[in-house]
Amino acid sequence: GAVVSQHPSRVICKSGTSVKIECRSLDFQATTMFWYRQFPKKSLMLMATSNEGSKATYEQGVEKDKFLINHASLTLSTLTVTSAHPEDSSFYICSAPSPGIGNSPLHFGNGTRLTVT
Amino acid sequence: DQQVKQNSPSLSVQEGRISILNCDYTNSMFDYFLWYKKYPAEGPTFLISISSIKDKNEDGRFTVFLNKSAKHLSLHIVPSQPGDSAVYFCAAGLTGGGNKLTFGTGTQLKVEL
Numbered sequence: 050g051a052v053v054s055q056h057p058s059r060v061i062c063k064s065g066t067s068v069k070i071e072c073r074s075l076d077f078q079a080t081t082m083f084w085y086r087q088f089p090k091k092s093l094m095l096m097a098t099s100n101e102g103s104k105a106t107y108e109q110g111v112e113k114d115k116f117l118i119n120h121a122s123l124t125l126s127t128l129t130v131t132s133a134h135p136e137d138s139s140f141y142i143c144s145a146p147s148p149g150i151g152n153s154p155l156h157f158g159n160g161t162r163l164t165v166t
Numbered sequence: 167d168q169q170v171k172q173n174s175p176s177l178s179v180q181e182g183r184i185s186i187l188n189c190d191y192t193n194s195m196f197d198y199f200l201w202y203k204k205y206p207a208e209g210p211t212f213l214i215s216i217s218s219i220k221d222k223n224e225d226g227r228f229t230v231f232l233n234k235s236a237k238h239l240s241l242h243i244v245p246s247q248p249g250d251s252a253v254y255f256c257a258a259g260l261t262g263g264g265n266k267l268t269f270g271t272g273t274q275l276k277v278e279l
Contacts, residue, residue: 157209
């Protein structure tokens with residue numbers, strides 16, 4: 050089945066530094082990938098849609114200059130948290146739709162636990 | 167505005183019994199629905215989906231029921247197994263919406279021996 054790989058699984062960084070998270074579709078091409086964020090005991094909140102060959106689409110309330118998204122190829126999207134602050138600490142998860150037409154289920158990476166100290 | 171809601175944050179069931187997880191939605195435009203299972207520190211895993219043209223979809227021990235008039239769906243797991251213990255999220259989407267999903271808040275299922 051479709052596999053999405055996310056790296057790193059866990060990162061700790063200091064305030065003011067930037068962190069890059071990679072999301073790869075391992076055995077299929079993904080022109081679109083999605084970045085979600087999960088707060089403790091909360092739902093998965095869609096942050097942005099990553100589009101290969103064009104700019105990402107951000108959800109309302111998400112700062113595009115803080116969360117930089119680059120869809121470098123048909124199998125790779127990156128999320129860079131710039132000038133990280135403790136309130137950016139969260140669980141970030143990427144996903145990509147299964148290949149094919151119609152309403153394909155999303156396949157998720159294993160997430161990245163970001164802790165900003 | 168939480169368009170997809172799971173009002174039970176947790177559920178405890180005995181092994182072998184039926185687990186019923188519920189989900190309500192407010193946006194009548196949603197036309198397909200999915201259930202995901204999530205373990206701690208992992209991404210969600212797709213379980214089962216249903217289109218709004220159906221009211222039931224079954225896959226092994228998992229059955230999803232959809233009641234469009236009530237804007238309600240449920241996931242039945244029978245028989246429940248200890249390995250089913252996880253957080254379950256329901257999600258809803260719009261055909262033509264670019265595969266974007268709106269997730270519920272999740273229900274922690276614990277299957278006890």
